[in-house]
Amino acid sequence: MNNKNFHKQPLSPRVRRHRRQRRLILGGIAVALAALIVAIVFLVRGCAGGASPSDDSSATPSGGSSTSGETTTQTSAAETTTQAPTTTEVPTTEATTAPTVPAAVDDSYFADACFIGDSRTQGLLLYAGPGNATNFTSKGLNISQVFNSKTVKLDNQEYSVNDALGMRQFGKVYIMLGVNELGWTYPQVFVDQYGDLIDRIKETSPDADIFVQSILPVTAARSAKGDHVNNDRIAEYNAMLKDLCREKGAAYLNVQEAVEDENGCLPADATTDGVHLNKTYCLKWLDYLKTHTDAASYIPE
DSSP states (O other): OOGGGOOOOOOOHHHHHHHHHHHHHHHHHHHHHHHHHHHHHHHHHHHHHTOOHHHHHHHOOOOOSHHHHHHHTTOOHHHHHHHHHHHHHHHHHHHHHSOOOOOOOOGGGGGGEEEEESHHHHHHHHHTOOTTSEEEEOTTOOTTHHHHSEEEEETTEEEEHHHHHTTOOOSEEEEEOOGGGTTOSOHHHHHHHHHHHHHHHHHHOTTOEEEEEOOOOOOHHHHTTSSSOSHHHHHHHHHHHHHHHHHHTOEEEOTHHHHOOTTSSOOGGGBSSSSSBOHHHHHHHHHHHHTOOOGGGGSOO
C-alpha cells in the first residue's frame, strides 16, 4: 500500500477514554503541585516575619501561670525596651508613698510656750530644754496641786499653776501629768480636773495651742513590781486623756512612741530608777515635740 495514501484509523472509544483520564490525572497533579508551592512560599514568609503562635501567647498578659515568666525571656529587643520603664517605676512609687518626717523647728519656736508637769518634765527642761520656755513644773506635782498648791515662783512671789496662768499669755502650752495620780481610787477625778486645767488655759490664753502629752511608760522591771505604777495602768490613763482631748478639742501627742521599746516599755538604758529619763532620752522626747507642732492635726477624731 502507498504511504501517501495512508490514513490513520479512528481511535477506539476505550483508547480515547484512557487518554482523557490520563490528562485529568496529570492536570490534578499539576494543580496540587502549584498549591503546595504557594503554601511553602507563605510559610517561609510567615517565619521570616516572626509571627508564630508562641509569640502571640507571650504577648498576652493573661494566664497567670509559670509560662508567662518563661516567655518573658524570649521577647524581642523591642519588647524588652518597652518593658524597662515598668521595672524602674517600682522604686519611684515607693519613694513617693513613703511617709515623710516633718521638719523640726528650732528652739525659738518655744519662746511663747509654757510647760506644766512633774519631775519628768523638770528633767526634760533640765537635760534637753528648751531653755527659753516658761517653766511651771514641780517635783511630785499632780493635777489637784495645779489648783491648790503654790508651786510656781514669779517675780519673787509664789503662785499655784492655776493662778500663774492668769498672769501671762502663751502661744503654746504643753502638759504632762498623771504618773503621780496612778494610785488614785477614782481615775475619773483625775480626768475631770485635767479638763478644768484645759478650760483654764483656754480662758487665760484663748489663742494658745494646747498639747496634752501621753504619760510616758516605765521600764518592764518597774512595771512588774506589783504596785500602781505599771504600764497597764498608764495605758488606761492615756486612753482617758485621749478621749478628753477629743471632747475639749486639744491636741494629743503620743510622746510614748518616741522613747518606748518594742514591748511598749521604757528601755532599761533610758533611766536609772525605771521612771525618770536620762539626757539621751530627754533629747529624744524634745526631738519628738519639735516635729509634732501642728496642733490641729493631733486633735483626736
